[in-house]
Amino acid sequence: MKAYNADIIKNSFLKKKAAFWHANKLISDEQYTAIIQKYSASLQTSNVFVKIGLFIFILFIVLASLGIFSLFFSSIMYNSNNAIGFGIFTCLLYATACFFVLESFIKNKNIYNTGTDEALLYIGLTFLAVGIFLITDEISSDSPLLFLFTALPFITFAVIMVMKLGDVAKLIMPFAFMLFSGLLYFQIKKQKHRTDLFYWAACLEVTEYIALLLFYAAGNYYVIREASVSYFYLTIDEGQDIPLAFVFYLFTALVPILYVYFGLKRKNKILLWSGLILVAASALTFKYYFSLGHPEIALTGAGIILILVAYFSINYLKKPHHGITYEEEINEDSFLKSNAEALIIVEGMTQQTPVKQAQNGVNFGGGESGGAGSGGSY
Amino acid sequence: MPIYYIYTSMMELNQLYKDEMIDEDQFKKIEAFESSKLFSVNWELRTILYLGVLLLSSGLGIFVYLNIDTIGHQAILASIALACLFCFYFIHKHKQPYQNEMVVHASPFFDYVVLLGCLLFALFVGYFQYQYSPFGQHYGILVFIPTVVSFYLAYRFDHKGVLSIAITGLASTFGLSVSPRQLIDNNDFSDFSVILTALALGVIIGTWAWYSNLKNIKKHFSFTYNNFALNILCIATLASLFDQDLKIISLLVLAGICFYFIKQALVQQSYLFLLLSVLYGYIGLTYIIFYLLAEIGNMNECAFLFGMLYVIGSAIGVIFLFLNLKKIVKAK
Numbered sequence: 095m096k097a098y099n100a101d102i103i104k105n106s107f108l109k110k111k112a113a114f115w116h117a118n119k120l121i122s123d124e125q126y127t128a129i130i131q132k133y134s135a136s137l138q139t140s141n142v143f144v145k146i147g148l149f150i151f152i153l154f155i156v157l158a159s160l161g162i163f164s165l166f167f168s169s170i171m172y173n174s175n176n177a178i179g180f181g182i183f184t185c186l187l188y189a190t191a192c193f194f195v196l197e198s199f200i201k202n203k204n205i206y207n208t209g210t211d212e213a214l215l216y217i218g219l220t221f222l223a224v225g226i227f228l229i230t231d232e233i234s235s236d237s238p239l240l241f242l243f244t245a246l247p248f249i250t251f252a253v254i255m256v257m258k259l260g261d262v263a264k265l266i267m268p269f270a271f272m273l274f275s276g277l278l279y280f281q282i283k284k285q286k287h288r289t290d291l292f293y294w295a296a297c298l299e300v301t302e303y304i305a306l307l308l309f310y311a312a313g314n315y316y317v318i319r320e321a322s323v324s325y326f327y328l329t330i331d332e333g334q335d336i337p338l339a340f341v342f343y344l345f346t347a348l349v350p351i352l353y354v355y356f357g358l359k360r361k362n363k364i365l366l367w368s369g370l371i372l373v374a375a376s377a378l379t380f381k382y383y384f385s386l387g388h389p390e391i392a393l394t395g396a397g398i399i400l401i402l403v404a405y406f407s408i409n410y411l412k413k414p415h416h417g418i419t420y421e422e423e424i425n426e427d428s429f430l431k432s433n434a435e436a437l438i439i440v441e442g443m444t445q446q447t448p449v450k451q452a453q454n455g456v457n458f459g460g461g462e463s464g465g466a467g468s469g470g471s472y
Numbered sequence: 473m474p475i476y477y478i479y480t481s482m483m484e485l486n487q488l489y490k491d492e493m494i495d496e497d498q499f500k501k502i503e504a505f506e507s508s509k510l511f512s513v514n515w516e517l518r519t520i521l522y523l524g525v526l527l528l529s530s531g532l533g534i535f536v537y538l539n540i541d542t543i544g545h546q547a548i549l550a551s552i553a554l555a556c557l558f559c560f561y562f563i564h565k566h567k568q569p570y571q572n573e574m575v576v577h578a579s580p581f582f583d584y585v586v587l588l589g590c591l592l593f594a595l596f597v598g599y600f601q602y603q604y605s606p607f608g609q610h611y612g613i614l615v616f617i618p619t620v621v622s623f624y625l626a627y628r629f630d631h632k633g634v635l636s637i638a639i640t641g642l643a644s645t646f647g648l649s650v651s652p653r654q655l656i657d658n659n660d661f662s663d664f665s666v667i668l669t670a671l672a673l674g675v676i677i678g679t680w681a682w683y684s685n686l687k688n689i690k691k692h693f694s695f696t697y698n699n700f701a702l703n704i705l706c707i708a709t710l711a712s713l714f715d716q717d718l719k720i721i722s723l724l725v726l727a728g729i730c731f732y733f734i735k736q737a738l739v740q741q742s743y744l745f746l747l748l749s750v751l752y753g754y755i756g757l758t759y760i761i762f763y764l765l766a767e768i769g770n771m772n773e774c775a776f777l778f779g780m781l782y783v784i785g786s787a788i789g790v791i792f793l794f795l796n797l798k799k800i801v802k803a804k
């Protein structure tokens with residue numbers, strides 16, 4: 095059962111593509127106007143900032159109503175012996191109320207991803223999850239089926255199931271997860287071909303990212319080592335390393351590069367972006383265990399490497415090679431990107447440069463080397 | 473052939489063809505276009521370049537700061553100066569004539585060299601002052617010179633990032649930290665003179681944004697200016713609302729600021745400013761309501777109930793405003 099009207103969502107897909115083809119002069123002006131008119135029925139969506147605002151204020155309303163609710167019923171809660179039972183009741187009541195309001199909003203107001211519907215959905219789900227957690231906690235049984243309900247997130251469920259295997263879990267956990275995420279990934283790739291699943295296009299995309307990141311995390315050296323220490327009580331002495339350390343070092347180093355390589359080869363942005371983010375994650379992993387103790391050299395070196403990589407790639411891709419180009423793709427949201435960059439610069443630079451420290455007056459040179467007044471003569 | 477890259481377009485294409493919005497010739501043309509479409513990595517490479525410049529300059533900054541008393545000063549100073557000169561030489565060689573509109577530079581590296589040059593110059597001036605103290609104890613000059621240079625670079629070579637650096641520098645000469653994360657952390661807003669300074673700075677920046685919009689001087693800079701102005705002004709007024717005994721005046725000033733920026737946001741269709749103004753205004757109003765409730769009802773149950781009812785009512789009002797935004801804008 096779909097809450098939103100699928101046909102109208104399809105309209106927005108059509109209009110978006112038509113606009114893109116129109117911008118690339120594949121569709122004439124008259125045709126474009128006709129297309130806009132034919133598929134004019136649309137759902138109400140909103141700009142990302144309006145979305146954030148709507149989300150926040152919906153949250154305010156729910157919290158305030160929770161406040162009033164507890165004001166009236168707090169005496170019941172304190173006086174009864176079953177405070178948790180009352181908590182469960184409240185959670186389920188609020189979850190139901192959220193979903194009910196959500197359904198009626200979608201039906202009557204024709205909203206789609208406006209922030210209101212997302213807020214109600216997520217808040218409702220949170221209440222539901224807390225409620226179920228309280229129930230399982232109360233019953234406190236060891237039944238895996240109950241755990242399944244607590245662990246509505248499938249991955250948590252999988253962790254618990256593998257953990258239950260006992261000693262073997264230690265050995266197979268990473269590989270079980272690699273297998274699991276690999277299967278998940280290729281299943282999604284297969285399903286993505288189906289055009290009748292367009293309604294869930296965004297969900298499939300998110301799951302694809304999760305599968306890729308999970309696969310990496312399953313073999314990442316940091317994750318393996320810290321998880322072994324915290325969950326499997328592994329003790330690592332000086333000079334020792336975790337079992338199969340070499341394999342995981344290699345995995346940590348290679349997987350991001352493979353993601354980037356295949357992302358470029360297959361022209362797949364999801365693979366490419368995951369790869370780029372994970373290159374940074376791998377760099378941090380290695381730096382964590384093999385730090386030289388000189389962050390300034392690491393930063394400078396990383397900066398020079400990044401600049402060189404970008405410099406040579408841009409020069410190489412000025413003319414398209416292998417179907418990849420540096421030319422910008424025509425799309426509508428470049429404004430946000432260009433202004434975001436300006437903000438990031440200020441964030442990045444203000445912390446470190448000495449000029450900034452100078453504005454605190456005496457700190458300059460004085461903090462580290464001692465004697466604020468000593469100035470140039472040390 | 474990467475099928476999954478095409479599939480999303482094929483659904484739309486088939487539908488348009490089926491509904492006879494395009495003819496067969498176009499269908500084939502678009503199909504060919506989609507399958508031969510180039511894969512653009514423009515944004516990814518630009519981001520990598522940006523990160524590289526930022527990491528390099530902050531790494532060098534720390535490097536200089538840590539080694540300031542230990543290694544050959546002349547060598548460091550000379551190498552930074554050389555790198556800086558190289559940047560300025562590159563800029564000089566590839567520059568375009570000044571114009572009030574947006575300038576598109578031929579070289580993809582131009583913007584990044586301007587940024588790097590600006591950051592290195594600031595580093596150089598800081599180091600030079602530390603080593604030789606040509607300006608004596610006037611540390612203000614240390615920020616002032618790079619600020620002036622940054623403003624020049626930003627306007628001459630049309631660079632929004634350098635403009636933000638310049639504005640941050642300008643604020644520092646006033647004694648304020650205005651980068652997004654430090655705005656609240658680093659400023660002592662319990663001091664009334666800091667609030668007044670912040671207000672003055674905000675008004676100056678905001679007025680300049682308004683004036684340059686009017687005179688058509690680098691209109692695309694107005695987002696950066698207004699963003700700084702809005703945040704500085706609102707946080708300063710909220711601080712005075714919370715800490716000072718000027719509740720009514722502060723609230724009125726805040727209302728005025730929010731009104732101005734909501735109007736600006738509607739004119740410029742900028743939803744970020746709309747969101748920020750509404751949020752700041754809402755925080756101010758809510759604070760006053762709860763302040764009054766605490767004064768009158770001493771926070772008993774009845775006052776609490778009123779407070780919660782106010783939150784629900786006002787939030788519904790704001791949501792209604794957001795959802796009917798397009799109608800409101802059109803009505804104007």
